[in-house]
Amino acid sequence: MSERLLEIKDLVVEYHTDEADVHALNGVSLSLDKGETLGLVGETGAGKTTTALSIMQLLPKRIGEIKSGEILFEGEDLRKKTEAQMRVIRGESISMIFQDPMTSLNPVIRVGDQILEALRLHRPDMSKEEQQKKVDEMLEMVGIPAARKREYPHQFSGGMKQRVVIAIALALEPKLLIADEPTTALDVTIQAQVLQMMNDLKTKLDTSMLLITHDLGVVSQTCDKVAVMYAGEVVEYGRAEDIFLGKRHHPYTDGLFGSLPELNSHAKRLSPINGLMPDPMALPEGCKFHPRCPHCTERCRHEIPVIHRDGEHMIRCHLMDEEVR
Amino acid sequence: MTKYILKRLAMMVLVVLGISFIVFTIMSLTPGNAAQMILGQSASPEQVAKLEAELGLDQPFFARFFGFWKGVLQGDFGKSYQTKLPVFDEILARFPTTLKLSTFAMLIATLIGVPVGVISAVRQYSIVDGVSMVIAMLFASVPSFVMGLLLQLEFALNLRWLPATGVASWQSYILPAFTLSASTMATLTRMTRSTMLEAIRQDYIRTARAKGATESSVVLRHALRNALLPIVTVIGVDFGYLLGGTVIIESVFSLPGLGTLMITSIRMKDTPVVMAAVMFVTIAYSLVNLAVDIIYAFIDPRVKSQYAKG
Structure with a gap:
């Protein structure tokens, strides 16, 4: 198999607020190989963005804290890096696309200069002309005429802004691109375009991607591997085939698929997962999904389930115990 | 941008006109008499009347107001009642x-x-x-x-x-x-x-x-x-x-x-000095504010495009 690029082991992250400690991540383990796309799926509040910010070491200062775990990028633990070392990695090796293109560009700086900034920081050896040429090239690559680099973000539409954000993220041809719900704020037609473009660029630049989304359709189109997150844990992890075509799943994954509308069925109502994501300040005992689980047993209420492996496919659920046996 | 600045300058003229009218009215309506102030309490009514006529204080309100503006348009803000010196020089x-x-x-x-x-x-x-x-x-x-x-x-x-x-x-x-x-x-x-x-x-x-x-x-x-x-x-x-x-x-x-x-x-009650000083301050204040609004445009491009729309 190909080389391992990113490996997260037992990552625990807490947010300290005035009221209480929020348990955002409770032992997340993930891995991503070179050239692959890993989809991170789950409801709002499952800890997807926290995972991404932990990799970037950009958790909100004083509030967010990585309690334990390892984040290995090319074999090196990012947690052990100094701030100066992280600055070199950010943008250069790992870059990130944020959720809302409307607010992720600086409104008072020309879009060209915002792309240029990344080059100035990480490619000081390039001449000014070369840098400008690269900016033009990046804009053209994401489908924006280079002449528009002198314009400001407010002169661009949402989809165009997201293209600029992507151009910034890819300007240095990073090894890992973290895309945090890159299409959520865009309308459906633009979503497809942007995704297609990201996929093409990813292949062209040989970048690995961590795609955070709650859109399973997007995952099925783009991802090689999928991690399903719930309440700060990865409850199921596997190749896309395992998740989309496999027979055995975590009840939460089943629930996610069950809540998708199907065009060819005549059902009048969707079947959502009942209940809400548990309060991360007071997580339930045992399996964190048990209050909403249709197959909940007495054991689920008290005992934290272990991970069951079947090749690369992993499921964290007690139900798998019997089946494996 | 130029159009915006010109528009603001035109509005400034209106502001100065309005303020001059308000201040002039207040100066006329408040009790007290400039001639009496200059001559002191012991002056006779005749002396006061004579000085009033000299200063033009015996004329009706609007005649005085337009008289003041006629002078201003000719570059003459009048002389101080007190010092008899040109107001503009004093300011x-x-x-x-x-x-x-x-x-x-x-x-x-x-x-x-x-x-x-x-x-x-x-x-x-x-x-x-x-x-x-x-x-x-x-x-x-x-x-x-x-x-x-x-x-x-x-x-x-x-x-x-x-x-x-x-x-x-x-x-x-x-x-x-x-x-x-x-x-x-x-x-x-x-x-x-x-x-x-x-x-x-x-x-x-x-x-x-x-x-x-x-x-x-x-x-x-x-x-x-x-x-x-x-x-x-x-x-x-x-x-x-x-x-x-x-x-x-x-x-x-x-x-x-x-x-x-x-x-x-x-x-x-030295109306010419008050008027000139107030107008001076008004203009200075308006110019500073205009400058601030122009600086906005250089800080934030979104504001600039607002100005361009007029």
Whole structure:
């Protein structure tokens, strides 16, 4: 198999607020190989963005804290890096696309200069002309005429802004691109375009991607591997085939698929997962999904389930115990 | 942009016209008589009537008002009832003091207030932040005459570092300018801190960090420029206000500024001086505000495109 690029082991992250400690991540383990796309799926509040910010070491200062775990990028633990070392990695090796293109560009700086900034920081050896040429090239690559680099973000539409954000993220041809719900704020037609473009660029630049989304359709189109997150844990992890075509799943994954509308069925109502994501300040005992689980047993209420492996496919659920046996 | 500026200048003419009318009305309606003031209480009614006729005070209100404007349009603001000197010369003689004082005060306020505000925001809840917020609170709440007197006592009387009064040298401006800057400095510090705190929380700051930008570039290049609009507003408004002269500081430090001139003229019912001084201040204030609005356009391109729409 190909080389391992990113490996997260037992990552625990807490947010300290005035009221209480929020348990955002409770032992997340993930891995991503070179050239692959890993989809991170789950409801709002499952800890997807926290995972991404932990990799970037950009958790909100004083509030967010990585309690334990390892984040290995090319074999090196990012947690052990100094701030100066992280600055070199950010943008250069790992870059990130944020959720809302409307607010992720600086409104008072020309879009060209915002792309240029990344080059100035990480490619000081390039001449000014070369840098400008690269900016033009990046804009053209994401489908924006280079002449528009002198314009400001407010002169661009949402989809165009997201293209600029992507151009910034890819300007240095990073090894890992973290895309945090890159299409959520865009309308459906633009979503497809942007995704297609990201996929093409990813292949062209040989970048690995961590795609955070709650859109399973997007995952099925783009991802090689999928991690399903719930309440700060990865409850199921596997190749896309395992998740989309496999027979055995975590009840939460089943629930996610069950809540998708199907065009060819005549059902009048969707079947959502009942209940809400548990309060991360007071997580339930045992399996964190048990209050909403249709197959909940007495054991689920008290005992934290272990991970069951079947090749690369992993499921964290007690139900798998019997089946494996 | 040019169209916008021209429009603003045209509006300024209307503002000056309106203000001149209001002030003229107030001067006419308030009790007291300029001729009586000049001649004193012992003057006979005949003497007063004679002086009134000389000064044109016996004419109807509108005749006097239009007479005043006729003079202004010919570049003549009239002569002071009191000194008989041309009003314009008197104001020009006093304005440099006020201008120097307010510019100096604004420089102190900006050069201390903004950096301290930025540091307080970046190091929120640190000791530096705590101390500067307490000092800011103190500066904002101590009345300027108290602060002026305290500074005189310490730096002029005790330490003998600086002159207490007058405008003999540039050192004379230090104490009054500092006194004058205190409340603006306090406002600026707190304003900068809160707008910076807001700017730092924005998504584009996270984008900048994700690019690998250094902390200083994130703070100065990305956050401060976005936080600048309200800061510039405060600087502009306070500067315009100071240009009108500051009666209290001028009297504490015995400075010959516009403020004292205006107060004495109002007391003496010296309408030509009051009118000219008020119009002068109005124009200065409006110009500063126009300048602020033009600076907005250079800070924020979104504002610029608003102006372009007209």
